[in-house]
Amino acid sequence: xxxxxxxxxxxxxxxxxxxxxxxxxxxxxxxxxxxxxxxxxxxxxxxxxxxxxxxxxxxxxxxxxxxxxxxxxxxxxxxxxxxxxxxxxxxxxxxxxxxxxxxxxxxxxxxxxxxxxxxxxxxxxxxxxxxxxxxxxxxxxxxx
Numbered sequence: 001x002x003x004x005x006x007x008x009x010x011x012x013x014x015x016x017x018x019x020x021x022x023x024x025x026x027x028x029x030x031x032x033x034x035x036x037x038x039x040x041x042x043x044x045x046x047x048x049x050x051x052x053x054x055x056x057x058x059x060x061x062x063x064x065x066x067x068x069x070x071x072x073x074x075x076x077x078x079x080x081x082x083x084x085x086x087x088x089x090x091x092x093x094x095x096x097x098x099x100x101x102x103x104x105x106x107x108x109x110x111x112x113x114x115x116x117x118x119x120x121x122x123x124x125x126x127x128x129x130x131x132x133x134x135x136x137x138x139x140x141x142x143x144x
Contacts, residue, residue, distance in 0.1 A: 002052055005102065006058075055102065056077050
């Protein structure tokens with residue numbers, strides 16, 4: 001099943017400055033599709049029209065999470081706004097960090113897919129408990 005990598009293009013979030021053709025070249029794989037949605041952080045319901053597993057690149061997941069939990073899709077967030085675009089004045093450094101965030105999100109999605117297929121034993125239960133804690137705290141638990 002193809003993974004849809006969705007980029008929220010929003011001027012307020014500075015995600016409108018992303019070079020999507022460069023991301024497409026650096027992340028190119030046969031089972032990935034790139035979708036650009038203007039102002040996705042405002043119109044979250046657009047995601048419900050897309051079939052398959054998603055990696056959403058843009059704002060913080062808190063913007064999306066409450067409205068997307070009921071969709072039943074495997075959704076992973078790459079917070080490229082907070083973790084890369086706002087931190088770096090140098091666009092190249094910000095791009096490299098955003099690329100890293102997207103690759104990490106793709107790995108999390110791959111893990112979610114594998115974890116769903118495994119029978120739930122004590123080891124998998126501990127992993128699920130750990131993932132819930134990480135999900136609550138976010139990628140950086142020291143961030144205030």
